[in-house]
Amino acid sequence: xxxxxxVSAVIFARWLVFESPTQxxxxxxxxxxxxxVAEPETSGEKAVRSTSPVARHNTFTxxxxxxxxxxxxxxxxxxxxxxxxxxxxxxxxxxxxxxPRFSFSDNAYAIRLTGVNGSFEVWVAVDLDRxxxxxxxxxxxxxxxxxxxxxxxxxxxxxxxxxxxxGRATLITPD
Numbered sequence: 001x002x003x004x005x006x007v008s009a010v011i012f013a014r015w016l017v018f019e020s021p022t023q024x025x026x027x028x029x030x031x032x033x034x035x036x037v038a039e040p041e042t043s044g045e046k047a048v049r050s051t052s053p054v055a056r057h058n059t060f061t062x063x064x065x066x067x068x069x070x071x072x073x074x075x076x077x078x079x080x081x082x083x084x085x086x087x088x089x090x091x092x093x094x095x096x097x098x099x100p101r102f103s104f105s106d107n108a109y110a111i112r113l114t115g116v117n118g119s120f121e122v123w124v125a126v127d128l129d130r131x132x133x134x135x136x137x138x139x140x141x142x143x144x145x146x147x148x149x150x151x152x153x154x155x156x157x158x159x160x161x162x163x164x165x166x167g168r169a170t171l172i173t174p175d
Contacts (some may be wrong), residue, residue, distance in 0.1 A: 018105050021098035024081065025073040028054045033066025035086065039088040059093045059115065062086050072097050072111055081109055082134055083123045090118020092136075099130075108133045124167065142172040 029051050036046035040122070041055040050056035054060075062068060068087040085091065095112040108131035108168060116138040124132060126148030134145040145151060149167015154160070162169055 012106070017102055018100075019107065020101045021107075022075065023056070024097040024099055024109065024111070025075045025078075026054050026094065026097050027071045027073070028052050029069050029071060031067045031094060033063065033158065035066055035068040036063075037059035045154070054094060056094055056096055059091065061091045062118070064088050067153055070094065072109075074109075076103065078096065079125070081125055081128060081132065082111060084113065085121040085123075087119040087121070090116075090120060092116045092118075092120070095137075101109045106130070111135070113137065116155045117157070118155065120153045120155075122153060123170055124148045124151075126167075139174075141174055144170040144172060146170070 028037065028048060030049055034047040034049050036045040037054065038059040038061070045061065047149070050110070060068070065088070067087055067161055070084055072082045073080050078102055092113050093115040095114045097111045099109050100107040104160050111134045113135070114137045118138050122134070122136070122145065124134060124145055124147070128148065132146065136143040138160050139157050140155070140160040143153055143162050145167065147167050150165040150171055151167065152163040152165065162171060
């Protein structure tokens with residue numbers, strides 16, 4: 001029992017120091033009109049007209065008159081890591097946005113957006129102090145961004161187009 005307790009304490013301490021994540025500071029900025037925000041396990045959506053912090057699993061919807069953007073910032077340095085511009089007639093769900101709890105961990109920033117449908121522009125900082133893995137999942141596949149740059153993503157049920165203006169993106173099919 002003592003040996004099991006000692007091994008468990010070491011494993012937990014290693015996980016806490018090197019693997020445990022913490023959430024990135026994620027903020028919704030409304031550029032034009034209103035952005036609909038549906039929180040998980042609620043029946044409707046609320047209209048947001050100004051800057052607002054957001055949480056995981058929220059779904060963001062724009063109509064033909066509105067646009068907005070999500071900013072992902074490191075909570076320790078307040079440095080912007082990535083920005084996702086949500087153009088008109090688009091929808092996406094913020095699945096997760098995290099970083100390692102402690103700065104000496106080698107783990108990457110991880111952002112995952114799902115249910116993507118519409119047009120989006122993604123900016124990722126080029127001078128990050130750690131790797132980034134930004135996954136944008138649509139019906140036809142996933143766009144994985146692993147380095148800084150600017151990307152234009154247009155996703156619909158019948159097509160997916162990724163334009164890389166700087167940086168590199170990988171397309172992953174659903175199968």
